[in-house]
Amino acid sequence: MSAVSGGNTDYDALFRDVYPSLFRYLHRLTGDQDSAEDIAQESFVRLLGRDMPEQEARLWLFTVATNLFRDGTRTSRRRERLLSATPWKPSALPAPDEALERGRKVASVKAALDQIPARDRQMLLMREEGFRYDEIARVAAVAPGSVGTLLARATRRFLAVYDARLEEG
Amino acid sequence: MTHLGEGTLQELLDGELPPGARAEAEAHLASCPACAGELAELRGLTARTSALLGLVEATPPVLAAQARFARHRRGGGALNEARRALPRAAVLVLALAGAAAAAAIPGSPAREWVRSLGLSERAEQPAVPVQPAPEAVPAAPAEMAPKAVSILPSEGRVRIAVSASSPELRVRARLVPGGKAEVTATGAAATARFRTGPGRIEVLGAGPGELVITLPADADAAFVEVNGRVLAAKEGAQLRSLAPRVAGSAAEPVFRAGS
Numbered sequence: 001m002s003a004v005s006g007g008n009t010d011y012d013a014l015f016r017d018v019y020p021s022l023f024r025y026l027h028r029l030t031g032d033q034d035s036a037e038d039i040a041q042e043s044f045v046r047l048l049g050r051d052m053p054e055q056e057a058r059l060w061l062f063t064v065a066t067n068l069f070r071d072g073t074r075t076s077r078r079r080e081r082l083l084s085a086t087p088w089k090p091s092a093l094p095a096p097d098e099a100l101e102r103g104r105k106v107a108s109v110k111a112a113l114d115q116i117p118a119r120d121r122q123m124l125l126m127r128e129e130g131f132r133y134d135e136i137a138r139v140a141a142v143a144p145g146s147v148g149t150l151l152a153r154a155t156r157r158f159l160a161v162y163d164a165r166l167e168e169g
Numbered sequence: 170m171t172h173l174g175e176g177t178l179q180e181l182l183d184g185e186l187p188p189g190a191r192a193e194a195e196a197h198l199a200s201c202p203a204c205a206g207e208l209a210e211l212r213g214l215t216a217r218t219s220a221l222l223g224l225v226e227a228t229p230p231v232l233a234a235q236a237r238f239a240r241h242r243r244g245g246g247a248l249n250e251a252r253r254a255l256p257r258a259a260v261l262v263l264a265l266a267g268a269a270a271a272a273a274i275p276g277s278p279a280r281e282w283v284r285s286l287g288l289s290e291r292a293e294q295p296a297v298p299v300q301p302a303p304e305a306v307p308a309a310p311a312e313m314a315p316k317a318v319s320i321l322p323s324e325g326r327v328r329i330a331v332s333a334s335s336p337e338l339r340v341r342a343r344l345v346p347g348g349k350a351e352v353t354a355t356g357a358a359a360t361a362r363f364r365t366g367p368g369r370i371e372v373l374g375a376g377p378g379e380l381v382i383t384l385p386a387d388a389d390a391a392f393v394e395v396n397g398r399v400l401a402a403k404e405g406a407q408l409r410s411l412a413p414r415v416a417g418s419a420a421e422p423v424f425r426a427g428s
Contacts, residue, residue, distance in 0.1 A: 011242060015235050023229035033227050037234065044238050055366060102224065109221050128222050130364040133185045148185065149176030152211060155218050162221060 009051050018058050021129050028125050031110050039068045063139050112162040120154035173204045178211050184332040184373045216360045316359050319351040323368025325389030329382050330371045336427020337377035342401045343421040344408040348387040355379050400424045
């Protein structure tokens with residue numbers, strides 16, 4: 001699975017292996033498909049010319065992408081605009097109850113992700129992508145020994161906000 | 170002994186406790202209903218969070234993005250302009266149509282490739298609807314889509330490590346021709362999270378469903394480990410069971426994670 005071949009990074013293999021996960025992480029982190037695409041693309045472009053094993057490159061890409069998200073006022077403004085301007089509404093067309101229920105849940109998950117602290121969101125989403133605690137600690141800039149406690153708290157916060165949003169729904 | 174902290178319980182669930190600390194924690198849990206109850210609750214909350222996050226899905230525009238990236242590598246300066254000029258929806262439709270057409274051909278290498286991109290398997294995981302009862306891993310809804318991951322051996326070796334699973338999880342193992350190892354989590358086991366590394370798949374937090382593990386006959390060494398205990402290993406051209414099986418056959422044993 002190594003991306004390094006004769007000292008040259010196999011970018012095609014790396015892209016194929018990492019892009020879906022990076023995009024999914026960013027889509028959930030930003031709440032916006034366009035921002036996810038832009039940040040993922042920018043992260044890969046910044047990787048060009050660097051040579052590192054795949055697992056290291058994967059963490060590097062997530063770190064750069066998370067920093068781009070943190071620094072991206074454009075992205076956060078877009079996120080705020082999207083959240084305020086386009087609240088989820090039931091479709092005008094009749095839809096099965098199941099689809100309505102799912103739509104309500106998705107909107108509540110997105111709202112809950114937006115309302116919890118950014119660090120909680122990053123940590124929950126990185127765990128979801130299979131990162132180890134030491135890797136999560138590096139990206140979230142926390143002590144490795146605190147990751148378990150922080151994740152447990154983040155989980156409770158996320159679910160509390162989600163349940164409240166669903167109730168309001 | 171003092172009770173286990175929430176951080177320690179979360180580390181146990183996520184397979185992050187070192188073996189010595191894990192053994193101590195498990196010994197404490199066996200004799201402390203309060204901590205065991207808290208672990209069950211945290212396991213339920215973690216699985217529920219994972220299932221809810223799984224609802225937020227968008228198809229990654231892999232093919233279009235990869236093409237843009239390839240142009241960048243070739244020094245295409247007009248990349249962004251070209252990209253903006255392409256209607257996003259059209260790119261996505263083309264990418265999906267191409268992927269779907271390729272993946273529809275049985276036995277096509279493209280099917281495996283598309284699968285590896287996650288285009289055909291972007292499963293939507295329904296939320297676990299209720300709080301779990303203490304001591305129980307939350308049952309995943311029956312319609313939860315299976316999850317699968319595969320790897321190639323590293324230096325001829327493959328290791329599949331299962332941890333923090335429901336004791337009711339069934340683990341089915343078999344040896345198959347070829348060079349690829351694969352784990353498929355079905356039913357309630359689809360709450361599992363996968364981690365991969367060179368020659369290694371880690372399966373964390375699987376619920377009480379079934380894991381189907383295929384080990385590659387071409388590997389020099391391949392084994393299945395559950396909670397730190399090796400249950401099956403490749404020996405020559407055969408699969409050897411190293412623990413009592415609860416079902417299946419010698420060639421395809423089924424183990425129970427908690428036994």
